[in-house]
Amino acid sequence: MTVADIAATPVTQERRLVTAIPGPVSQQLQARKTAAVSGGVGTTLPVYVVAAGGGILVDADGNQLIDFGSGIAVTTVGNSAPAVVAAVTEQVSAFTHTCFMVTPYEGYVRVAEELNRLTPGDHDKRSVLFNSGAEAVENAVKIARAHTRRQAVVVFDHAYHGRTNLTMAMTAKNQPYKSGFGPFAGEIYRVPTSFPFRDGETDGAVAAARALDLVDKQVGGDNVAAMVIEPIHGEGGFIVPAPGFLRALQNWCTDNGAVFVADEVQSGFARTGAMFACEHDGVVPDLIVTAKGIAGGLPLSAVTGRAEIMDAPGAGGLGGTYGGNPLACAAALAVIDTIERDGLLARAVQIEWTMIDRLTTLAAGDPRIGDVRGRGAMIAVELVKPGTTEPDAEFAKRVAAAAHARGLVVLTCGTYGNVLRFLPPLTMPDHLLDEGLDILAAVLRENA
Template sequence: MTQRATVTGGPFLPQRRRLVTEIPGPRSRDLLARKGAAVPRGVGTTLPVFAVAAGDGVVVDVDGNSFIDFGSGIAVTTVGNSAPRVVEAVTAQVQAFTHTCFMVTPYDTYIRVAEELNRLTPGDHDKRTVLFNSGAEAVENAVKIARSYTKRQAVVAFDHGYHGRTNLTMALTAKNMPYKSGFGPFAGEVYRAPLSYPFRDGGRDGAEAAREAVDVIEKQVGVDNLAALVIEPIQGEGGFIVPAPGFLATLAEWCRANDVVFIADEVQTGFARTGEMFAVDHEGVVPDLIVTAKGIAGGLPLAAVTGRAEIVDAPHVGGLGGTYGGNPLACAAALAVVETIESDGLLDRARAIEKTMKERLTALRQSDPRIGEVRGRGAMIAVELVEPGSTTPDPDLTKRVAAAAHADGLVVLTCGTYGNVLRFLPPLSMPDHLLTEGLDVLERIFEATR
């Protein structure tokens, strides 16, 4: 991909890592004090800096520091923070109108987004799409749709899964801290099954792991009670866990045989992030419902549920919707995102990023036994950190490496049920020299922490 400067408010944004103050700088420290006085402490931040500009591969803070962005706003800015087509489309839309509510006086861009999602998502069956504001809201509505269609109530989610912060999606989410602790009681009729976790499964194949999950479901829930199975094709917050081949396909086949709705939560994995448009495409799996958000609209709030027409059409008229769902600005952005992915060859770009990152990180793993595994797909790569020679998680090392990266001008995120996974989500617009430099920074940090 050719390197280009990005227009953000007029000037070109240099694509470089540059530290001019300590981290955080004085202006960010002032804003942190104001945040503490105005924003509840429950809203945490990964880096103690405040952004004023961002684009392609960098985020610039109020003190003039420029960070290499291996976070993409948690997989949101896949096409970049200020992709030209997105900026142009949103600017034109905001000049026309910002809102009418699709449920009051509809507009064609909502329909166009639905048509694009019906085209892009796996399977050639008849589909329908409904738009929402966030991933959690979309997951919750996917469950509503499945319950309405099947006339059943039970829902199964999986170990290590993350699905959101609403009451129902907290129940679906596996990790207690920080997402669930103290916030119950949660929605009922939610059950959990074991996930395929190759690093910790001792070589068990995917089909075998799926049969174990099915055994748990049949014994603890009962097929006749089960409306839906909800799963991330690659776990996000759970640690970028890629299930063993055959796991997803075996579960999907079992769902079809038992009239259970198979819901793929592609909130973090969708829209070219993994080197395919959707992560299930790697396994040839066609979900009944697919949930998307994050990378769908270049940073504007939008989410969707797309699926088989007979399933999505099950709820009664007025049963689906929301005041802001399918906001016209977000719809304009989403159409521009799809055009950017397809016109700029971003599926290939994601695969190239995977190759670069895995080669470098795998070489680092060979010399550093604290790196238990390198995994992921596309521009969704992670390393799991452990005590040398074991699978014992090392969350303290993970925190130290992340903090050192932040201080050295590199945005990285942590995740994992055990808090011991570094995850890397560079925007697909990142130029090669920044990708390489970010990996150089990581390599130096691992060497310094031995």
């Protein structure tokens, strides 16, 4: 069967291995990649995908892999959700681009209206659309600085905010994101986050007081333009802060006239069982940054927030040639409709129950699993040396590689590289979710 035949064959919801992983065609393509693409672009699993849908990725050799990655939390509604495919097909036949800043179109406005409706809080809101999560984070900082007329930005340990110069400065982890790329933007100040597994603090208010004391002493509340935090740290290890932590930070921002920014790039759009992760903590951010799952795989991001803050930049101060591209806007509207119509918030909760139950059971019999954490379909296990909290990054790599060889796509993350993260699409059927967890259990047993 040719690659074209494989791509044209309907995707069945079953794992199927017909070659070793990666297969010969993928190996050939990887050789071409090595010769043509910058070595700075890494690849977690060099299988070359030709079709996908539901919870399955089909590679160029005809292997069908269970997808616990969702393109790093992007394909929340699936890789080929029918409503998204139809909406984008209709839009591409009409026009692909005009630039909203030159001749606007309704799709952009409709996405902004939906973001204003969906994001937490009933205050008057405005939105602006961009392309990537990093671009949106950077613009959130611009907006906050324009509003407050201050410069300082407070960020947290284990944070990941992007790969632009400013967002690299905001990101905590050096390798591979920052090493060799400086100097970075100034006026970025880092303080401790809430990490219950490692700091032992289960009272979020106490953890926040520790961080805020540093802000008061080392930065000064009057100098802070924005405090930016992921409600669940993504790349840093799927760290869920202790209850009360985010609320205390928000209260401090309100008291000090700073802008509280929730970076929901990875945790937003139904991923955690709420439309946005900050809702689990009853927090209403001043600005909320979204991307990844917003448009079903098309490049789109946004900043949404209080009207008086969002309107602070002067006309022309925000924008970009491709920001709010009409194809991505059509996809985003279809994603939102799919989430609401198909009950995907409830589906994320069901996935959480299944994964937490299975992983907690595994952890009870395996001292190498130090922690099981997460929300919705954003779940992780932290791997450690038995009987300690010492990170075991090498073990995490071995487990991920063994899972890949069996046809299960899993990702690693964490500041120490010792966390396995699971981000299944919300469209994944139960039998594939169970099979993926069975594979993980087998891999852990065989790597004793």
